[in-house]
Amino acid sequence: MAKIAACGTWTSPISSAHVARAGGGLQWVDTHRDQVWWATNRPTEGGRTGLHRDGVDLLPAPWNLRNRVHEYGGRPFVVLTTPDGDRVAFTHWDDQRVYLFDPDNPDPQPLTPEPERHHGLRYSDLTAGPDDTEVWAVRETITGDTPTDVHRDLVAIPLDGTPVRTLTASHHFMTGPRLSPDGRHYAWIGWNHPAMPWDGTELCLAPTGTSDHVVLAGGPHEAVCQIEWDTDNSLLALTDPDGWWNLHRIGIDGTRKNLAPITDELGGPMWRLGHxxxxxxxxxxxxxxxxxxxxxxxxxxxxxxxxxxxxxxxxxxxxxxxxxxxxxxxxxxxxxxxxxxxxxxxxxxxxxxxxHTIDPAYLPTPHERHFTTTDGHHIPAYVYPPHNPDHTIPDDEKPPYVIHVHGGPTSRAVPDLDLAFAYLTSRGIGVVSVNYGGSTGYGRAFRERLREQWGVVDVNDCATVARALADEGTADPTRLAIRGGSAGGWTAAASMTTVTTYRCAMIAFPILDLQGWTDHGGETHDFESRYVEGLVGQLPHATQRYTDRSPANHVDRLAGPVLLLQGLEDEICPPAQADRFTAALDGTGIPHAYLTFEGEQHGFRKAETITAATEAELSFYGQVFGFTPPDTPVLDLRT
Known part of the structure; x- marks a missing residue:
């Protein structure tokens, strides 16, 4: 019989260690002849990425199949057929070089030169070149000391050890080099600042051996997100001239056909290269x-x-x-x-x-719901109610709820298992994951609701969902929290300084100062250094908007306690912003905690980090909402 117990005090078989072990997962699936290859993140091995072939672990530590192109990285390996048998080329995190090895006798040897500066040459989106004699890839070259001192080109890396050569450098950003079946042409995707790859990209075509290209598709308001050759004279491309990523056939003569027109998304945003x-x-x-x-x-x-x-x-x-x-x-x-x-x-x-080996009875089942803003916009969300077969909520209690804000913000929430959510729901705390305006999966118009409205639309959409759950009696209106990382951390912080909906917030590796997070401010990386122009506005015209919306400028308006989590090697959202925010909080009387983690970049990969962050978040909610979670270390809050 289920025990009646206050929310937050429930015992659960889902531990922080379970959450940590789930912190990686499957990545970069590929097939080569009859074999299946894939990569996996290993939280218990320092967060390194390993390689499998048909279930066999091929590369032991310290090999780490990751790369830093755009800081988010991309496809890190390709399998090739050579006269000597199959070979695998891959990028190694420690030095960012490309290596080659025989999967039946692994002894990786470098194909690319050692850079003069640490991580000064980076490669990503590896694919096979002509007759598998070369690896084609995106190369980033670090040219100076500021985050935007970066040059990119598409390169060919010969397997015979001869020098790397440039294929083209048509745009500031490029990806997806593809050789035509007859070898006469190659195609790629390119774009330039201030566009992000979901704003506008170009499908480029050039005769093999040259860089003189024509643009077959794309433009300022059309984003090609994947290309593959169909025949010698045509390509298949996911692109969105009508506002939805649909599959098109595009001839090298510029002809175009949408193969199945649909008002639904068949593509997605290129945060990482090689989707x-x-x-x-x-x-x-x-x-x-x-x-x-x-x-x-x-x-x-x-x-x-x-x-x-x-x-x-x-x-x-x-x-x-x-x-x-x-x-x-x-x-x-x-x-x-x-x-x-x-x-x-x-x-x-x-x-x-x-x-995991968790009994499914303890796992939440998300319910897809749609909420409506006061001006009639719909907000999709997934609601994860508190759930534990061993416990039930007292009749006179409504559960606390945490509003989860996904990152990006050009990304989306999906209805799959998230053990960080299950860790909370199995202890009596509900979670709702919101696809606020700006999220992907609902067409360009929905995505562009956030244009110049970051810190407004996202904040209001999340607050609308939270208030609706409280108004209908699903959630306790006095025990609402908001959580998020990266862009989700921005929305959580912006919410706490602009609305009074929430009692507290968990803010992980966030953006807090908009002017710092630009190419002029120097506190972010090149890929996103002009992202804010579309999300907030162009400088100097929008200077006041940058000031007004930045949580860093409004610590005095915080609606309640905050927990900040930050990786100390984060190049995307560097710790400087969280450092300044926390320093401004000290002495204000607002309870807060700031946990930093050595060796972590953007998003946490190490099991020990994920464990500490998970337990700290639960203890934080307990102290704010007035419950004591069992078997959980107490987080020290300062004022």
């Missing part, structure tokens, strides 16, 4: 992602049909080989695991298993 949102099954049939669902696009009928599986969330790493789809997929009670789906008979096979 695969579609893959060819056979001519005229394609595996695609409709939102997060696996679907089949039939060009002949112009239709897109969802594939019926128990896993509603599929990753953007689609691969098809001999009629079998290989990808990562997840669900409300399943972490992202590698699966294969035989399209001939519908058989779904799990090639990896969940990292």
């Amino acid at each position: 695969r949102y579609f893959a060819t099954i056979n001519p005229g049939r394609y595996a695609v992602l409709r939102g997060t669902h696996l679907a089949i696009l039939d060009e002949r009928t112009g239709t897109i049909t969802d594939v019926d599986t128990d896993l509603p969330v599929w990753t953007s790493q689609l691969n098809v080989h001999n009629g079998v789809v290989h990808n990562g997929a997840s669900g409300p009670h399943d972490e992202t695991t590698l699966v294969s789906l035989d399209l001939s008979n519908g058989t779904l096979t799990h090639l990896t298993t969940n990292n």
